[in-house]
Each structure stands twice: as structure tokens, then as C-alpha cells.
Amino acid sequence: MKNGNDTKNNSQPTLFERLGKTEGIASIVDDVIETHMNNPVIQKRFLPLKEQPEHLALIRQHTIDFFSAGSGGQAQYSGKEMPAAHKGMNIRPEEYMEVVDDIMLILDKHQIDDDSKKDVLAILWSLKGMIVAQ
Numbered sequence: 001m002k003n004g005n006d007t008k009n010n011s012q013p014t015l016f017e018r019l020g021k022t023e024g025i026a027s028i029v030d031d032v033i034e035t036h037m038n039n040p041v042i043q044k045r046f047l048p049l050k051e052q053p054e055h056l057a058l059i060r061q062h063t064i065d066f067f068s069a070g071s072g073g074q075a076q077y078s079g080k081e082m083p084a085a086h087k088g089m090n091i092r093p094e095e096y097m098e099v100v101d102d103i104m105l106i107l108d109k110h111q112i113d114d115d116s117k118k119d120v121l122a123i124l125w126s127l128k129g130m131i132v133a134q
């Protein structure tokens with residue numbers, strides 16, 4: 001259709017859909033958190049959350065909502081903005097790269113296609129300045 005009235009049926013799936021919607025994103029987030037906890041470069045940042053299960057559950061839900069909202073889903077993100085969420089952590093660029101690598105590894109494990117991986121990478125890259133050295 002040329003006039004765009006049929007965009008809903010003709011449009012490509014959103015990134016949210018390509019990541020498996022809420023269920024797929026929740027499963028990706030769970031695997032990413034576990035991978036971070038086993039990554040020797042960044043595990044110190046995440047392991048303390050194991051001792052605070054309620055706080056961990058909140059961070060997990062916020063992260064699911066963050067990626068859902070940012071990829072075209074309907075979720076409302078109610079966590080902190082990125083600079084505030086990482087304030088005082090003084091995250092090094094190397095640590096940021098480990099987080100990105102872990103996420104790419106898990107996207108592979110979930111058989112997310114290359115274009116969608118690039119879309120996620122672009123989002124992560126756009127946030128780098130709000131996360132490193134805050």
C-alpha cells in the first residue's frame with residue numbers, strides 16, 4: 001500500500017518483538033545478570049545484589065522495563081535515569097565493554113538475529129557516556 005494506511009500490517013516487527021517481547025526480554029535479562037555475576041571483571045559490582053533479593057528483583061524488573069520501553073514495547077520504566085542509576089560507581093570503560101560483551105553473548109545464545117543485535121548495540125553505545133565515570 002502506497003498511502004501508508006496499512007503500515008501496521010506491512011511494517012517490520014519492532015525490536016521489542018524481535019527480542020521475544022516481555023517474556024523474551026525477561027529471559028535475556030536473567031541470563032545477562034547471571035553472566036555478569038560470573039564475569040571476573042565485573043562480578044564485584046553485581047554479586048552484592050545476591051544478598052539483597054528484594055533489591056535485585058526491583059533492579060531486574062526495572063531493567064526488563066527499560067529494554068522493553070526502549071525497544072518499542074508498552075512498558076513504563078520507573079527506575080532511575082542512567083546517570084543517576086550508576087552515580088558514584090565510577091565505572092571504567094573496560095567494565096562497560098564487559099557488560100556489552102556479556103549482552104551480545106546472551107543475544108547469541110537466544111538466537112537473536114544480527115540486525116537486532118546491531119540495534120541493541122546502537123542503544124547500548126548511545127548510553128555509554130551516561131554510565132561510564134559517573
Ligand code: HEM
Nearest residue numbers: 042045059062063066079080085091095096099124127131
Ligand atoms: C549500556 C549499558 C547499561 C545499561 C543499559 C544499564 C542499565 C541499568 C538499569 C536500567 C539499572 C536499574 C536502575 C534502577 O533500578 O533504578 C541498572 C542498575 C545497575 N547497573 Fe547498569 N546498565 C549498564 C551498564 C552498567 C555497567 C557497565 C555496570 C558496571 C559494571 C552496571 C552496574 C549496575 C549496577 C551495580 C546496578 C544496580 C544499582 C543499584 O543497586 O541500585 N551497569 N543498570
